[in-house]
Amino acid sequence: MAGINNRDVNEETLNAPLPELPSNGSGNANNERVPQSTNGNQVPHGEGQRLDSNMVMDPKKLKRVAASREYSQRYRLKQLQYIAQLEAGVKALEEEVANAFPKIRSVDAQNSLLRAENGSMKEKLSTLSGELMLKE
Numbered sequence: 001m002a003g004i005n006n007r008d009v010n011e012e013t014l015n016a017p018l019p020e021l022p023s024n025g026s027g028n029a030n031n032e033r034v035p036q037s038t039n040g041n042q043v044p045h046g047e048g049q050r051l052d053s054n055m056v057m058d059p060k061k062l063k064r065v066a067a068s069r070e071y072s073q074r075y076r077l078k079q080l081q082y083i084a085q086l087e088a089g090v091k092a093l094e095e096e097v098a099n100a101f102p103k104i105r106s107v108d109a110q111n112s113l114l115r116a117e118n119g120s121m122k123e124k125l126s127t128l129s130g131e132l133m134l135k136e
């Protein structure tokens with residue numbers, strides 16, 4: 001997914017023609033069989049006659065199916081964009097960590113030296129204050 005750019009997902013992709021639904025000869029998307037009479041007119045459900053492969057889906061249903069496909073396609077593209085955005089963020093943070101790590105090591109080493117120096121200075125101070133107390 002790292003190779004996906006915003007230029008890959010554009011208006012042309014969103015407006016691309018949708019592929020046709022797979023047809024089992026029933027003429028509708030729910031695989032419902034609509035029986036027909038011998039003269040080609042529809043027969044009420046339950047009569048059990050074979051249907052004509054030239055039947056056309058209801059225009060409202062076609063519109064609903066097309067809208068559903070478009071929504072699904074847009075949703076998938078948004079998911080891909082979001083994943084690409086997250087991957088770019090991860091990459092930027094990894095670079096930031098890579099750049100900061102040597103600085104952190106350097107500062108940590110300097111901190112250790114300063115703590116050691118502070119300890120030795122405290123020790124000298126305590127010995128000098130002890131000597132001062134003896135002289136008094």
